[in-house]
Every structure is written in C-alpha cells, then in structure tokens.
Amino acid sequence: MAAFSESDTLKRVKPSPTLAVTAKARELARQGKKVISLGAGEPDFDTPENICDAAVKAIKRGETRYTDVDGIPELKAAICEKFKRENGLDYKTTQVHVAPGGKPVIYNAMMASLNPGDEVVIPAPYWVSYPDMVLLAGGTPVFAVGEMSTGFKLLPETLEAAITPKTKWLILNSPSNPSGAAYTGAELKALGEVLKRHPQVWILTDDMYEHLTFDNFEYTTIAQVVPELYDRTLTMNGVSKAYSMTGWRIGYAAGPEPLIKAMQKIESQSTSNPCSIAQWAAVEALNGPQDFIAERAAIFQKRRDLVVAMLNNAKGIHCPTPEGAFYVYPTIKDLIGKQAPSGKIINSDEDFAGELLQQEEVAVVHGAAFGLSPFFRISYATSEAVLTEACSRIQRFCASLK
Template sequence: MALTRFAAELRAEGRDVLALSAGEPDFGSPLPAAEAGIAAIRRGDTRYTAVDGLPALRKAIAEKLERENGVAYDADEITVSSGSKILLLTALMALLDRDDEVLVPAPFWVSYPEMIRYADGVTRLIATKPENGFRILPQDLDAAIGPRTKLLILNNPNNPTGAIYTHADLAALGEVLARHPRVAVLTDEIYEHLNFDGVVPGNLVASAPYLRDRTILVNGLSKSYGLTGWRLGFAAAPKPIIAVINALNSQGVSSPSAIAQYAALAALSDSQDFRDRNRREYEARRDLVVAAITGTPGLDLVAPQSAFYAYVDCSGWIGRIAPSGQRMETDEDVARELLGSEGLAIVPGAPFGLSPYFRLSFCVDRATLADGLKRLHRFATRVTND
C-alpha cells in the first residue's frame, strides 16, 4: 500500500511510472464468452441461480476435469461461486477448527495466511529452495506434518514462482500423505493452462487417487480465459465437503452471477485456440524476461515454468547503494528505490514469504515489458558498493 501511494504521488508529479506488478491478464475476454454474456442479458437470463451454479455449467466443468485433468466428478460434487478466492476461503472455513495447522509452501500467494487466520487456523510454512525449483520435496512435507496438521495448501502452478508439480512430483507427495490420513489437501490450480516448455502440471487426485476423499480442487476462469471481472470460480470435492461450502456460500455471497455463468459455459465449450494463443504469448514474454534478468548485474532467476510472473533474486543488491544514495537492506528497499529512481513498480518478496526477492509481472505488451526491463538494467548499472 505504501508503494502504491508512492507511485500515485510520482504520477501526480508528472513522472512516468511503469507497473510490472499486476496479476491480471492483459488480453480481453474471449469473444464467444462475452457474446454469451450479452445474449444472456438479452434473453432475460439475469435472475438468481442455485447457490452452486447452473446445472449445465457444473456438467461442463465435470467434463473439463475428466478431459483435461483425468479426474471424474459428478455434477453434484462441483460448486460454482463468485471467483475462486471465495471458494478457497469457504473451503478453509469448512475444514478448519480453531488452531488447526495448515501447511503452506513458501513462497506463497499473499492471501493464504490471511485466509487461514480468518478461518481460525494457524499457518505453518514449508520453505522451498531455488535449486529444487521452489517445490517442496516429499521429505520436506513429511518433516512438516505435526500433531495439529489438518491441511496442506498446494498452489500448482505457483504464484509467485511459476513452479510446477508434475504427475511424478504429486505421486511422490501422495505417498507421504497416505501415511497421514487426517491431513486434507486444498489445491489451487488457477494457473494450470499457462504452462511453458511443454511442462504440464499434474493433478493430485489423478496422481494419487486414494486422496480423492480428502482433496478439494479449486480453479477458475480468470487467468487462462481472461475472465477476471466476470468473477467466476469452481471447486470439486466429495459431496459432504461441497455441501458445507454451499451452506457457507448461501449465507455469504449467495449464487454467482447468472450472466458470468453463461459466459463461462461458452468459454469452456468453445475452441480453446484463444487460451492456447495467449499461453504462447506469455511464454515468449517469459523468454524475454529470463534473457534480460540473466544479463542484469546483481540479479538471479529460476526460469518460471508457468503463470506470468518472475520471482527475481535480488540478494546481489542487498547492502549496496542505490542511485539515490540510500543503502538497500531489504527487498522492500529495492522496490522503493526502483520506483523512485526508474519509475518502475514491482512487488517486493517479503509478503510472499521469501526474501530478498521481488515479483515482476509480464502481463503487459512486449514493448512495455522491454521498457521495464531496460529500466531494471539501467538501475543495476548505477548500483554501487559505497
């Protein structure tokens, strides 16, 4: 928030501020989805639906899960709501009692610990290492499980690192979880289709079918389909868990937007050329970022396998002097100095649980991205030892 205020102040002064901080696709909604939403309005299909969504949409999601993820769910084991974020929260509320422990690999999406706290749980972080591609290993998971462990959150692919757990990775983690029958798993798969280099994210239930009765799968259409403002997510889980999520949602957000549901139905049913074309564009931008960071003094990067972020190691700048004359001691200092010196907005790593890093988003066109990377390199050449 402080950096946002600083950026606003700079803009008010007439400064050119370039943001590589957003987590929102820069392409618009697919035309068939948008037209389906408009058609729903014109037909008058704008009334409340069931809390768990349109039967036709839940059926389409079940077909998608079987076709793309290799898992079979009945339509009544699926619920639809106003974005995947509320489903993550209600899943936590459905599963956790006070002081139950939730394992979260770090780096993590910044909302997880706050959601856990909201649901009266306790976060326990599992550190990952860049040499392991920011993935937890089976021995890491086994060592982290304690007497109060109730749940593991697995963000696959990961925000902010772009790390992917493959089928083999998940099968190995599943063997650990098989020895701990009280531990459930919440999988956040929102970036599943933005994968690069032919590396495909696995699905935990497909990789370890014996975990099906204690796994909640959460996904949505915001990242892969650009349906961010339409606010539509879905979850798949055994009926008793889905029933509790629906009960919570019925007293909270109630039914999701009927218009957005018709748009989602069209997006899932139409050709996936839109999704695949944009995935290729993000992969090309990823390559530009990796090449630029590799040639920038003081920075290091594990090439992201998915999503549209680079989680950049800036330890080479810590303890050194920024162009402003200030010494940079933290990644928050790095973010502030980049904004002040170059008008470049990025997100410091501390809120993601691993420092000193910063997250750089490539949800911008190539020309804007190239400008941002140029500013980053120029800043690096002006960093000094004293």
C-alpha cells in the same frame, strides 16, 4: 459517537500487498509519473468474443436473477466435463462448487473446515492471500519453504517435517504464483506418498494457472496422479487466467460432497450466488473453442524468455526460468547492502522495490510479501515493448547501486 475498532479477527490479517503495489503505481501515474506497473496478476488479453456474446445473450434472455447459491446446473455440468476431458477426473455436479472468484472458493473451504488450533501447511513462496484466509478462518498457517535450489518446489521431506497431528490442510499451487514453478507428475506422486501416511490431511490444489505452462510441460493435478487422495482433495480452478476473465469473478472447485455442502452453507450466508451473467459466460468459456489458449500461452512464453534474459543481464540479479504462470521470481541477494543513488542502503527486497519505484518508476512486488526473501516478483502479462522498457530500467537501477 464511539470510535471504530477493528475486530480481533481482522487484526490478525493484512491488506493484499499486490493490490497495494498496484494502487501505489496508479497514484504515481495520476501525478504524471511514467510508471510501469508489473505488479498485477492478470492477463492483458481481452475476453474472447464468443464468451462476451454468451453474456449478452444471457442478459437478453433475462438471466439476471438469483441462481442456485453455488452455481447453475449448466455451469456445474460444464465443469464436470472439463475435469473429465482435461484431467481425467470424474465428478458429479453435487461435488462441484462455484463462487465469485477463486479466492472465495479457498475462503469458503477454510471457513467450512477449520477450528482454532488447526494448522494449514502452505509452501513458500506463496500467493499472498493464502495465510490471511487461514487466519481469518481461525486456523494457523505453517510455512514449508521450497528453496530456489529446488525450483521453489516443496520436497517430500520438507512436507513431512511440516505435518503435525494438528495439520488439517495442505495448499498446493501449480503453476505457482509467485514463482511460476510447476510440479511434474513424478513430483506430485512423491508428495502424495507423504500425504498417504497422514490421513487427517486434506489437500486444496489451486490449479488456476493450469493452461499457462511452457516448453511442452505435461500438466497434471494431484488427485489425477495419486487417486488414493481423491476423497480428501479439493481441486480448484477458474476462468480468470486461461480465459482472460479476471473481472467476471468465477472460480470453481470439485471435491467430496460433505465438504462441498459445507462450503455452500458459507456462501449462502456471505456472497450468495456468483453473478448470473458471468456464470453463463463461463459455460461458454468451458464448452466453447479452446484453441486460443495455446496461442496465448505461446505469447506468454516469449515474454518469459525476454524477461528472464534481460533480468539475468542486470547486475546482481539472478532469475530462474519458470515452467508456467506469468511471473518470474528473481533473487537480489547479491544486491543486499548496496547503496542506492538516494543514499538509502538496500537492506531488504522491500527496500529494493521501493527504491526501484522511486528512481526508475517500475512497480514490482517485494519477495517478503510471498514469504521468501530476498526476491521480487514481476508479472509479465503485458506487451514485449513495455517489458523491454521495464527491464532496461531495472538494469539501469541495478547498475546505479554501489
């Protein structure tokens, strides 16, 4: 039998580092270790009962068959209403694309539009999957760094320097995974001024954490504050984070009809339609009560404040305070070169994360996975008791470095 060989396309990408950390933590837990995993990016709250009830009713109505490839009309209508109500954006249902999660939305957009040699500007630190989806689609990721000194945000001059005649897309994520940085309306307008000078550049704005902002932050999205970019912006969102529906796998986006039709063609030959039952649950999520979202965001803010305070009391760590999402992205630059009790020298954030897991059984994701070192990411989507214990272990680990 012939040996299996990966395709050249697959060889260009790597497995998800965040999923790898979670899997490693689970394996150690199965061995009896008392591991605290702070790697997964999903809310620890249950899906609201009214949304679950809507799914049950859909099953009982027999809504268990194939649907339109990229979403039922009822869900597309609910998405249009959401964009109008919350973002002041007008879309027709023919401008809406629904997929089995946010990741397939991005993948479909890249596959539908990129040719070899096309470049995609990705601000770093970035969500781990952006570059690899660009590579799978045959494009070339170009990284534009948002430094800690600028709040991990992309400056207009940095964006300008990254754009070339080959640039096809800018992927913008606010609030950000992994840093939690969120762009103000003024900051988006400044980036928009750059983009207006480069009409060949399309914008994919990943707004998945829109409803998880803190300290009375006023959320805006780029097509809202720079309407001149409306005709080349794909505004993406989903029900995973705000509605605690990660496993339901519903992401959506709205944009120009030619792009949406092209994305529909990709989906028709890959996943086909998103789960019919999950789509009806998403209709209820978008149309039903929304008050619990602010209540849960307030809980996340308390957790953020706890984690930021405790990490800033850890020797050699500096942790900025993020505006949103449920992550912190602290630096360990003052710990590089230190020696762990095992004898290993901490030469990188990957070394730090590995030694922390082995010595204190706390799983975090190293910063190199997100394109900016030396940092690490913590997801604080878990209880205050668990976070207090985890941060105490991190403090103990840092104190043990010599």
